[in-house]
Amino acid sequence: MALHDENGTGTVRVTPREDVPANGGGLCQKGWTAAELLTVPDRLTAPLMRRRRDAPLEPCTWDEALDRITAGIGRLRALHGPDAVAVFGGGGLTNEKAYQLGKFARVALGTSQIDYNGRFCMSSAAAASGRAFGMDRGLPGPVTDLAASGAVLLAGGNPAETMPPFMRHLNEMRDDGGALIVVDPRRTATARQADLHLRPTPGTDIALANGLLHLALAEGLADEEYIAARTTGFDAVRTVVNAYWPERAERITGVPVPLMREAVRLLARARRAHVLTARGSEQHARGTDMVTGFINLALALGLPGREGSGYGCLTGQGNGQGGREHGQKADQLPGYRRIDDPAARAHVAGVWGVDPDDLPGPGRSAYELLSALGTAGGPKALLVFGSNPVVSAPAAADVEERLGALDLLVVADFVPSETARRADVVLPAAQWAEESGTMTNLEGRVLRRRRAVRPPDGVRTDLEILGALAERLKAPGEWSTDPEEVFGELRRAGAGGIADYSGITYDRIEAEGGVFWPCPSPDHPGTPRPYLDRFPTPDGRARFVPVEHTGAAEDVDADYPVYLTTGRVLAQYQSGAQTRRVRPLAEAAPGPFVELHPDLAARLGIEDGAAVRLESRRGAATVAARLTDAIRDDTVFIPFHWAGEGRANLLTNPALDPVSRMPEFKVCAVRLTPVHRGGTPPHPRSASGARQ
Numbered sequence: 236m237a238l239h240d241e242n243g244t245g246t247v248r249v250t251p252r253e254d255v256p257a258n259g260g261g262l263c264q265k266g267w268t269a270a271e272l273l274t275v276p277d278r279l280t281a282p283l284m285r286r287r288r289d290a291p292l293e294p295c296t297w298d299e300a301l302d303r304i305t306a307g308i309g310r311l312r313a314l315h316g317p318d319a320v321a322v323f324g325g326g327g328l329t330n331e332k333a334y335q336l337g338k339f340a341r342v343a344l345g346t347s348q349i350d351y352n353g354r355f356c357m358s359s360a361a362a363a364s365g366r367a368f369g370m371d372r373g374l375p376g377p378v379t380d381l382a383a384s385g386a387v388l389l390a391g392g393n394p395a396e397t398m399p400p401f402m403r404h405l406n407e408m409r410d411d412g413g414a415l416i417v418v419d420p421r422r423t424a425t426a427r428q429a430d431l432h433l434r435p436t437p438g439t440d441i442a443l444a445n446g447l448l449h450l451a452l453a454e455g456l457a458d459e460e461y462i463a464a465r466t467t468g469f470d471a472v473r474t475v476v477n478a479y480w481p482e483r484a485e486r487i488t489g490v491p492v493p494l495m496r497e498a499v500r501l502l503a504r505a506r507r508a509h510v511l512t513a514r515g516s517e518q519h520a521r522g523t524d525m526v527t528g529f530i531n532l533a534l535a536l537g538l539p540g541r542e543g544s545g546y547g548c549l550t551g552q553g554n555g556q557g558g559r560e561h562g563q564k565a566d567q568l569p570g571y572r573r574i575d576d577p578a579a580r581a582h583v584a585g586v587w588g589v590d591p592d593d594l595p596g597p598g599r600s601a602y603e604l605l606s607a608l609g610t611a612g613g614p615k616a617l618l619v620f621g622s623n624p625v626v627s628a629p630a631a632a633d634v635e636e637r638l639g640a641l642d643l644l645v646v647a648d649f650v651p652s653e654t655a656r657r658a659d660v661v662l663p664a665a666q667w668a669e670e671s672g673t674m675t676n677l678e679g680r681v682l683r684r685r686r687a688v689r690p691p692d693g694v695r696t697d698l699e700i701l702g703a704l705a706e707r708l709k710a711p712g713e714w715s716t717d718p719e720e721v722f723g724e725l726r727r728a729g730a731g732g733i734a735d736y737s738g739i740t741y742d743r744i745e746a747e748g749g750v751f752w753p754c755p756s757p758d759h760p761g762t763p764r765p766y767l768d769r770f771p772t773p774d775g776r777a778r779f780v781p782v783e784h785t786g787a788a789e790d791v792d793a794d795y796p797v798y799l800t801t802g803r804v805l806a807q808y809q810s811g812a813q814t815r816r817v818r819p820l821a822e823a824a825p826g827p828f829v830e831l832h833p834d835l836a837a838r839l840g841i842e843d844g845a846a847v848r849l850e851s852r853r854g855a856a857t858v859a860a861r862l863t864d865a866i867r868d869d870t871v872f873i874p875f876h877w878a879g880e881g882r883a884n885l886l887t888n889p890a891l892d893p894v895s896r897m898p899e900f901k902v903c904a905v906r907l908t909p910v911h912r913g914g915t916p917p918h919p920r921s922a923s924g925a926r927q
C-alpha cells in the first residue's frame with residue numbers, strides 16, 4: 236500500500252513537536268515507529284462481513300456492510316427495545332469522535348448502553364478527584380510545574396516505560412535538588428531513578444497513604460492553617476488515620492517505617508510538592524479510596540490549590556483526558572455533566588434538537604456491559620470503536636464468550652484486532668495521521684491534531700461511519716463529518732458544564748499552542764491552574780474523605796498463594812493490536828512473560844526462560860518465566876499486551892470498585908507451575924501468538 240501526504244505524494248515520517256511542552260520534543264519508541272502502522276500488511280481497507288453466522292469474514296461493499304448493520308439494529312430494537320444495542324468506545328478517540336459516539340448512542344440508537352475503555356483506565360482517579368475537588372482534570376497545572384517541584388511522590392506509575400517524554404520533568408526537578416519518591420511493588424525503570432522507593436504489597440496503598448498521613452500528623456507536618464481555610468472533613472480523616480500507627484502500616488504494606496518517615500519529611504519540607512497517582516494505585520476494587528488516601532495526604536500537607544503544587548493523575552491513552560469529558564461514559568453527557576441531572580439533560584437535548592424525555596438514563600459500566608452481552612436482559616448487539624476487549628478486559632475468557640453470544644458484533648478498526656476477528660461486520664477506519672481533530676492532554680490543555688496523509692481508498696473516518704449510520708437510522712439532528720464543525724457542536728453542548736470548551740476554537744488552539752479548559756467564552760484566557768482561589772465544589776472547599784484499608788478483593792491463600800499484578804512494557808501498547816504488528820517493537824518485546832523473584836522460582840522449580848502455567852479462579856495462562864530480583868518474592872507481574880494463551884486477563888479479577896466501577900486489574904491470587912513441553916525450551920514467541 237502506498238502512503239500519501241496531503242498532496243498525494245511522499246511518505247510520512249514522525250517527528251517530535253518541539254512546541255509541545257508536555258513532550259519537550261521527546262517521543263518514545265512507540266511514537267517513532269507509529270508511522271509503520273499505517274502500512275502494516277493486514278491494514279483493513281475494505282469492510283468485511285460474514286454472510287452466515289459460521290462463515291468466514293469476507294470483503295463486502297460499504298453499502299452492504301451498513302445495510303447489514305442497520306437491518307440488524309432495527310430488528311433487535313423492534314424485538315427487545317433500544318437497550319438491545321450497545322456501544323463501546325475508547326480513550327484513543329479524538330474529542331470530536333468521543334462526543335459524536337455519545338450522541339450517536341443516545342440520539343440515533345436511543346440506548347443507555349454505552350461505555351468505554353477509559354473505565355478500565357483512569358476512572359478511579361477521576362472519581363476520587365471529583366469527590367475531593369469537585370472536578371477531574373489530570374494535573375493541577377502545566378506539566379512544567381513538576382520541574383520546579385521540590386518533591387514528587389508517584390504512586391503506582393512507571394512513566395520511564397509508559398510515558399518516557401514525561402521523565403524529563405522529573406529529571407529536571409531532581410537536577411534542581413528535588414526528590415522523587417516512587418511507590419511500586421516492583422523496582423521499575425522509574426523506581427531505579429528515584430531517591431526513595433517504597434515497595435508495598437499490591438493492594439495495600441490505602442494503608443500506606445494512611446500510614447504516611449499518620450506520620451505527618453505525629454511529626455506536626457500538617458498545614459493546619461490551610462486545612463482550616465480551604466478544606467472540610469479533616470476531623471473524620473484524623474480519627475481514621477490515628478489507627479494507622481507506623482508499625483501497623485509497615486505490617487500491612489511491608490514498607491519499613493524509616494522509609495515512610497523519610498517520604499513524609501521529603502514531601503512536607505519541600506516548598507512545592509506533588510502527589511501523583513497512576514494505574515498501579517487506581518486499578519483496584521477500592522481504587523477510588525486508594526486515590527483518596529493519597530489526596531488526603533496532599534490536602535493535609537496543603538498542596539492542592541497552591542501554585543506549583545498539588546495532586547495529579549498521570550494520563551493513559553492518547554486522549555485519556557478528553558475521552559472522559561464528552562459523553563461516551565455510561566453516566567455522562569457532554570461537558571462532563573451527569574446524565575441524571577435534569578438541567579444538563581435539558582441543555583444538551585436542546586443542542587441535539589430532541590426532547591429531554593427521549594434521552595436515555597445512565598447505562599452499565601464497561602465490565603458490567605461486557606458481561607451482560609447476550610444474556611436475558613442484556614444487549615444483543617455491540618458496536619466497538621477504539622478498543623480490543625478480547626485482550627484488555629478482565630476475566631477475558633468470559634468476555635469472549637459473551638461476545639460470541641451476541642446477535643450482532645460490529646467493530647470499526649484499522650487492523651483485524653482479536654475483537655474485530657470475532658465480529659459479524661468489520662468497518663475499516665482511518666487512523667491518527669489520516670484525520671484531524673483535537674485531543675486534551677493530562678494538563679487539561681486542548682491540542683490540535685492535523686491530518687498528515689490521505690486515508691487509503693476504501694477507508695472511512697469514524698465520523699463518516701457514524702454519520703452514515705445515523706442517516707440510515709433516520710436519526711434527528713445534524714451529523715457532520717467535518718471535525719471542526721463537530722467541535723463547534725461539542726462546544727455548545729458542553730457550555731456551562733464542568734469541562735467547558737465554549738471559548739476554545741481551532742484557531743485559538745493553533746495561535747496559543749493549546750488552550751486549558753475550563754474556557755467558558757472567547758475572551759477567556761483558559762484555566763491552567765483551576766484551584767488557586769477556590770475548588771469547584773458548592774462551598775469552594777476541597778473535601779477530605781476518610782478511607783479504611785480492607786485489602787484486595789481476592790487475597791492469597793493455600794490454593795492460590797502468590798499475588799499477580801499486571802501492567803505494561805516500553806515496546807508494546809495496550810492490547811498490542813497496533814504494536815504487535817510493528818516489527819521493531821515486536822522484536823523488542825516478542826511475547827508474554829511473567830516476572831518472578833529467583834527465590835520464588837527456586838521454590839517452585841521454575842527456570843529462567845521456561846514456560847510457566849499460571850492459574851487463578853478465572854482461568855489459566857501460559858507464559859515464559861523471567862527471573863528478576865526487582866520484584867517482591869510474594870508477587871509476580873505479567874504485561875497484558877498479548878493475545879492467546881499468554882493473556883494476562885485470562886487470570887485477572889473483575890471485582891469492581893463501588894464508585895468508579897474499575898476492575899481489580901492490579902491484584903489477584905494465582906498459583907504457578909512449571910510446564911514441561913516435550914523437553915524443548917519454549918520460545919516466547921511460540922507461547923504468545925506474538926504476531927497473530
Ligand SMILES: Nc1nc2c(c(=O)[nH]1)N[C@H]1C(S)=C(S)[C@@H](COP(=O)(O)OP(=O)(O)OC[C@H]3O[C@@H](n4cnc5c(=O)[nH]c(N)nc54)[C@H](O)[C@@H]3O)O[C@H]1N2
Nearest residue numbers: 391392393397437438513514515551552802803805808809
Ligand atoms: N509502553 C506503553 N506505554 C503506555 C501504555 C502501554 O500500553 N505501553 N499505555 C498507556 C495507558 S492507556 C496507560 S493507562 C498508562 C499506564 O501507565 P502506568 O500506570 O505507569 O502503567 P502500569 O504498568 O499499568 O502500572 C504502573 C505500575 O503500577 C505498579 N503496581 C502494580 N500494583 C500496584 C499496587 O497495588 N500499588 C502500587 N502503588 N503500584 C502497583 C506496577 O508494578 C507498575 O509498575 O500508560 C500509557 N502508556
Ligand SMILES: Nc1nc2c(c(=O)[nH]1)N[C@H]1C(S)=C(S)[C@@H](COP(=O)(O)OP(=O)(O)OC[C@H]3O[C@@H](n4cnc5c(=O)[nH]c(N)nc54)[C@H](O)[C@@H]3O)O[C@H]1N2
Nearest residue numbers: 352355356621622623627647652664801809810812875900
Ligand atoms: N490486565 C490488565 N488489563 C488492562 C490494563 C492493565 O493495566 N492490566 N489496563 C487497562 C487500560 S488502562 C486500558 S486504557 C485498556 C486498553 O485496552 P484497549 O481498550 O483494548 O485499547 P487498545 O489496545 O489501544 O485498543 C484499541 C483498538 O482500537 C483501535 N483504534 C485505535 N484508535 C482508533 C480510532 O480512532 N478509531 C477506531 N475505530 N479504532 C481505533 C486499535 O487499532 C485497537 O485495535 O486496557 C485495560 N486492560
Ligand SMILES: [Mo]
Nearest residue numbers: 355356551552
Ligand atoms: Mo489506560
